[in-house]
Amino acid sequence: MSLTGKYLHIIADITTCWNSFFLNWQHLYYAYSIMVPTLIRIINRLQPSIIIEDERHASEIDFRNHENIFDDEISNEDDEEENPNPKTIRKLKINDPINTTLGQKG
Structure with missing residues (x-):
C-alpha cells in the first residue's frame, strides 16, 4: 500500500x-x-x-498576624522623635497622610 x-x-x-x-x-x-x-x-x-x-x-x-505588622517601624519613628539625630535615615510616617496632588490647582 x-x-x-x-x-x-x-x-x-x-x-x-x-x-x-x-x-x-x-x-x-x-x-x-x-x-x-x-x-x-x-x-x-x-x-x-x-x-x-x-x-x-x-x-x-509572621505572615499571619496583620494587626501589628508595622509596630517595629512605628516604634522607630517614636524613638527618632524623642532623640532626633540628623544622620539617621528617615522612615516614612505610615500613619500621616501624604499630599499627592503635586501642586495641582483645583
Whole structure:
C-alpha cells in the first residue's frame, strides 16, 4: 500500500501542528525549570534562620498576624522623635497622610 498525495498532505499538516505544540511545550518546560529553583530560593530566604558564619540574621516574619505588622517601624519613628539625630535615615510616617496632588490647582 502506497501513500498517496492526500495522505502525505495530512501527515504534513499533523507534523506542523505537532511541531508548534512541541515548541510551546518546550518553552513551558524551560520556564517551569527556571521557576521552581527561583521559588525555592525565595522561600528559603524568607524562612527565619540565623547563620553565624555568614553573620546573616534573618528576623522572624509572621505572615499571619496583620494587626501589628508595622509596630517595629512605628516604634522607630517614636524613638527618632524623642532623640532626633540628623544622620539617621528617615522612615516614612505610615500613619500621616501624604499630599499627592503635586501642586495641582483645583
